[in-house]
Every structure is written in C-alpha cells, then in structure tokens.
Amino acid sequence: MGDLRLAILDSDSGFVRVLVKRAEDLGWHYRRLEVAPRSDDLVAMRVNALVVDLALLGPGAWDFLERVSLALPGLGIVVCTGRSSVSQRVRGLRLGADDWITKPCHPEEVLARVEAVVRRRRQTSSRAEREPLLAGELEIRADQFQAFVRGASVDLTRREFEVLELLARSRGTVLQREEIYQAVWGYAMVHGDRSVDVFVRKVRQKLERASPAWRYIHTHFGVGYRFEPERADGAGEEPLGAGADLPAAAQPGGEPPGRGAGPLRAAGDGGPAPEGPPALEGSPAEPRERELEALACG
Secondary structure, X not given: OOXXXXXXXXXXXXXXXXXXXXXXXXXXEEEXXXXXXXXXXXXXXXXXXXXXXXXXXXXXXHHHHHHHHHHOOOOEEEEEEOOOOHHHHHHHHHHOOOEEEEOOOOHHHHHHHHHHHHHHHHHHHHHHHOOOEEEOOEEEEOOOOEEEEOOEEOOOOHHHHHHHHHHHHOOOOEEEHHHHHHHHHOOOOOOOOOHHHHHHHHHHHHHHHHOOOEEEEEEEXXXXXEEEEEEOOOOOOOOOOHHHHOOHXXXXXXXXXXXXXXXXXXXXXXXXXXXXXXXXXOOOOOOHHHHHHXXXXX
C-alpha cells in the first residue's frame, strides 16, 4: 500500500520520529501536524488516515473527533494515546474513531492498524456506487452511511452501519462473529472480544425502535448472526405482487361470488353443506359393516 497518505497529530517527538521512519520505509507519504487541523485543511491534504493523540487536544478532543469523522467519512482515524478508561475508549469509538491504541505501543503495530483501517475505507468507498438495499421497511444507503425507515434516519454510527450493511448484503446467510470482525474491524478478532455482540445489539435495538413491526437480525447462538426481514407477528415479508393472493372477485376480471362454484358459506352457518363427489366402490366411504363382513368370510 505504497500510495497511502498519513497525517500524524502527536507531541511525542521520539515516537513520531520512529513512526515516520517506518512509514517512509513503506513508501508512504506523511504530514506531521502541530495543532488540530480544520476539516477543510484535512480535505486539502488528501490524506487517507489520521493518527491522533487525543491527550494533546485537551477538553476539545471529543468535539474534534466527532467533527472530523462527520466531515470526512472516508478518513480512517486511529487514536494513539496514553492510559485511558474503558468509558473513554468506548466514547471515542462511538464518536468516529476506527481504532484505539494505548501507549506504549510498537510503531509497526500502529502502521499495521492504519493500513487495515485504510483498506477498509477503500472497500467502503466502492459502496457509494451501489444501489440502496431494501428490506421490510428498511432502506440501507451506502452512499450516506445510513439506514432509513419511511424516510427517517435510524441514526446509526459509522461502525454500526458497517455491521448492518455487511449482514444485509449477506441476507439469509449466517455470518460468524470472527467473519464480521475481520470484515468490519479489519483484523483478526481476539479471543473473548465481545465487540461484535455489542454492536449487533445496538443496531438491533435501533432498528426495532424505528421499525417495531419487523425483526431484521437473528441470532444463531454459538455461531453468529443472520439478516432476514421478518414481521414481528410471524407473518414473514410481504412479497411483491401480493394481490395474487386476493379472492378472485378482487382480481381484475375475476369472477364475482355466486357464479360458477356457488356462494361461499362459513362453517356452521346453518346452510346445507355442498355435495361432494359420490363415493367410489370399495372406498373408505362405504359402511363399516362391509369391511367386517369381508373379514368374517375369510
């Protein structure tokens, strides 16, 4: 991936020096930043990824992260910072970070994660040319990184959208957790990691709030998840051309009730039951006595 362009926002000169040297060895282009850039500046740099130490940005770090991820949905963002709490890491990932690395860390790992993020971004960019996916009440728009129900946004984060689109494009197929993690996060899942379960649960909750009459994501315990739109009442997805199931009177040119086969009667309405075909000789409709007589003769 020699055409990669990387921006680095970090005040640790020793770490940056080694990182830059390794990036040069890979043939990457880079820009070292001293202050948080504006979104327009990042666009002008035409960078593929940003490595940022949020500790450098102080209280405005979260706003910066959210603003950049919204303005540049194709930009890979890797947070590389010192010790942090679980809540901080979760918040950063939800605001738009693609990965979070805790220092001290090896520059080779940082660059490998950057490469994985960029590879995933490039795969995502090709999605913008795809047609929207329609399922149940749901419309999945890859060009907007969002899903809609009756025109209203489901309000998915970028990572949540990627999980949903992956499942939807594999409709009817059970995807293992490891497959989902590899495709969305870009590298192998660590044993015991529950990220896939967490994100699937959040996507499912948002879909059920937006479209309560439908169920879209189904769990296969011990294996993974399957996308298949089904009505919550168990009726299944209504097929196109559902009018084919209507009574003949409702079809164009259909024969009205009262002709041909005669009027329909509900069971127990007191009217005479329609005559069936005559019983064939030797059929079960003959009296039971004839069967007993045959046995006796034998």
